[in-house]
Amino acid sequence: MVSFLGRIGRFAIDQIAGMGRMFLFLVSAILLAFRRPAKLRLIVYHIKTIGVDSLSVVALSGFFTGMVMGFQGYYSLRKFNAESWLGSATALGLLRELGPVLSAFMVTGRTGSAMAAELGTMRATEQIDALYSMAINPIKYLVSPRIIAGLIAMPLLTAIFNVIGIFGSYVVGVGMLSVSSGSFFSGMENSVVFHDVYSGITKSVCFGLIITWICCYKGFHASPMATGVSQATTESVVLSFVLILVWDYFLTSIML
Amino acid sequence: MIRVANLHKSFRGQKVLKGVNIEFARGKITTIVGTSGCGKTVLLKHLNALLLPDKGEIFIDSVDISKLRQKELYQIRAKFGVLFQGAALLDSMSVFENVGFPLREKTKMKESNIKKKVADRLEQVGLGEMGHKLPAELSGGMRKRAGLARALIMDPEIVLFDEPTTGLDPVLATSIHQLIARTQEAFGFTGIIVSHTIPQVFEISDYVAMLANGVVEELTPPEVFCSSQNPIVQQFIHGKTEGPIQVL
Numbered sequence: 001m002v003s004f005l006g007r008i009g010r011f012a013i014d015q016i017a018g019m020g021r022m023f024l025f026l027v028s029a030i031l032l033a034f035r036r037p038a039k040l041r042l043i044v045y046h047i048k049t050i051g052v053d054s055l056s057v058v059a060l061s062g063f064f065t066g067m068v069m070g071f072q073g074y075y076s077l078r079k080f081n082a083e084s085w086l087g088s089a090t091a092l093g094l095l096r097e098l099g100p101v102l103s104a105f106m107v108t109g110r111t112g113s114a115m116a117a118e119l120g121t122m123r124a125t126e127q128i129d130a131l132y133s134m135a136i137n138p139i140k141y142l143v144s145p146r147i148i149a150g151l152i153a154m155p156l157l158t159a160i161f162n163v164i165g166i167f168g169s170y171v172v173g174v175g176m177l178s179v180s181s182g183s184f185f186s187g188m189e190n191s192v193v194f195h196d197v198y199s200g201i202t203k204s205v206c207f208g209l210i211i212t213w214i215c216c217y218k219g220f221h222a223s224p225m226a227t228g229v230s231q232a233t234t235e236s237v238v239l240s241f242v243l244i245l246v247w248d249y250f251l252t253s254i255m256l
Numbered sequence: 257m258i259r260v261a262n263l264h265k266s267f268r269g270q271k272v273l274k275g276v277n278i279e280f281a282r283g284k285i286t287t288i289v290g291t292s293g294c295g296k297t298v299l300l301k302h303l304n305a306l307l308l309p310d311k312g313e314i315f316i317d318s319v320d321i322s323k324l325r326q327k328e329l330y331q332i333r334a335k336f337g338v339l340f341q342g343a344a345l346l347d348s349m350s351v352f353e354n355v356g357f358p359l360r361e362k363t364k365m366k367e368s369n370i371k372k373k374v375a376d377r378l379e380q381v382g383l384g385e386m387g388h389k390l391p392a393e394l395s396g397g398m399r400k401r402a403g404l405a406r407a408l409i410m411d412p413e414i415v416l417f418d419e420p421t422t423g424l425d426p427v428l429a430t431s432i433h434q435l436i437a438r439t440q441e442a443f444g445f446t447g448i449i450v451s452h453t454i455p456q457v458f459e460i461s462d463y464v465a466m467l468a469n470g471v472v473e474e475l476t477p478p479e480v481f482c483s484s485q486n487p488i489v490q491q492f493i494h495g496k497t498e499g500p501i502q503v504l
């Protein structure tokens with residue numbers, strides 16, 4: 001009985017210590033990002049890899065999400081004779097919620113997992129130790145640029161997702177069903193306000209931070225074996241998904 | 257001078273080092289031998305503070321590095337050049353960029369001078385033509401030589417070699433040994449080599465240390481080492497499975 005309680009206690013302490021380490025990791029990565037010399041070249045490079053890697057999946061999933069919203073929105077709105085609101089319904093749904101969350105999922109799957117695997121491999125092959133031994137701080141060199149790049153690339157990808165999604169809904173609503181092109185756009189113009197765009201962008205910036213933070217942390221601290229790398233990759237994806245959804249709930253409830 | 261006193265280290269309950277005491281002479285080459293998995297790499301990683309001791313002290317020029325703060329650790333690490341077991345070249349960069357990387361990051365040297373120095377060093381290790389290749393495109397031996405060039409590029413006071421010749425053919429192994437001996441004579445660094453390539457590595461060593469069962473068993477000049485009566489040393493040199501070394 002005592003040993004059982006002891007195990008629970010140890011588990012709780014380990015979990016809390018783990019959270020503390022993760023948080024310290026983030027804090028030091030952010031502080032080091034401001035330390036000279038700034039790694040501009042690396043930041044640009046990682047914006048490019050995050051953006052280019054994920055662009056095709058983001059575009060594709062955006063288009064299909066938009067088309068589905070076109071059908072589903074049309075079906076629901078027709079019950080109230082409000083098909084002409086299809087444009088505004090799609091735009092609000094995408095801008096406020098689906099755009100940031102779904103594109104964050106896509107980026108996690110495409111880029112985040114690759115990031116965890118890359119850093120995990122660097123850990124396993126002693127490249128991270130090599131950086132330390134050359135007196136180069138690997139957090140500043142490997143992690144900070146990726147986090148900054150995530151903060152910048154994620155809202156851009158989300159914006160692309162939104163635009164393509166709205167286009168997808170337009171193709172379905174106006175092209176295949178009977179919504180008029182004019183009402184599709186005028187409804188959107190009337191109902192979407194700046195706050196909707198703003199809240200979506202805020203979310204996507206936060207998700208960019210979550211993805212790069214979690215995936216870098218898991219990769220950086222992978223245990224130095226091949227199984228350690230695969231485990232780190234899986235954990236980083238699962239934890240990113242969960243944190244994205246939880247954080248999405250918080251942001252939505254605050255900014256509604 | 258480097259002195260390790262009563263160094264203990266364990267990983268998740270597995271005791272790897274159980275009170276290591278050893279002194280590495282300045283300007284000399286000391287070779288550490290021991291069975292695979294006995295903690296040689298772990299010991300090396302303590303010397304430049306890649307790992308921190310559970311207990312015990314490590315003195316570099318009479319500074320106890322286990323008590324230093326992060327920032328001071330970086331200054332200590334700058335004294336070291338390290339050749340890692342798998343070379344640990346950064347695989348996103350070409351060989352040339354890898355070798356020049358410490359210069360570019362840590363010095364204010366002009367680009368043209370960096371190019372010249374790196375080209376010189378690559379020439380020395382016989383990789384003059386290979387600079388543009390990525391580490392993944394090289395053979396194991398070439399990677400080790402590139403790693404050696406990188407370890408020496410900052411003209412360090414102390415150089416750690418983790419199994420520089422493991423997995424290489426005997427000819428290449430000898431050439432790496434000669435390379436280490438030559439550069440050591442030229443630059444006068446303190447060399448610490450972990451190696452299984454015995455007895456060839458003894459030719460370039462001033463001292464040999466034997467790590468077994470978590471402690472240093474012997475620290476003697478190589479001639480004495482081979483004729484040592486210590487049963488642990490005898491078992492190791494002759495590769496016997498029966499004896500005082502606990503084989504898994």
Ligand SMILES: Nc1ncnc2c1ncn2[C@@H]1O[C@H](COP(=O)(O)OP(=O)(O)O)[C@@H](O)[C@H]1O
Pocket residue numbers: 224267272290291292293294295296297298299
């Ligand atoms: N970072 C680590 N985490 C857990 N165990 C480790 C770690 N590094 C080394 N070990 C363990 O310590 C022991 C000694 O490893 P090492 O020093 O690499 O051996 P070798 O003498 O062959 O270089 C091994 O059993 C290894 O599993």
Ligand SMILES: [Mg+2]
Pocket residue numbers: 296297298341418
């Ligand atoms: Mg080793």
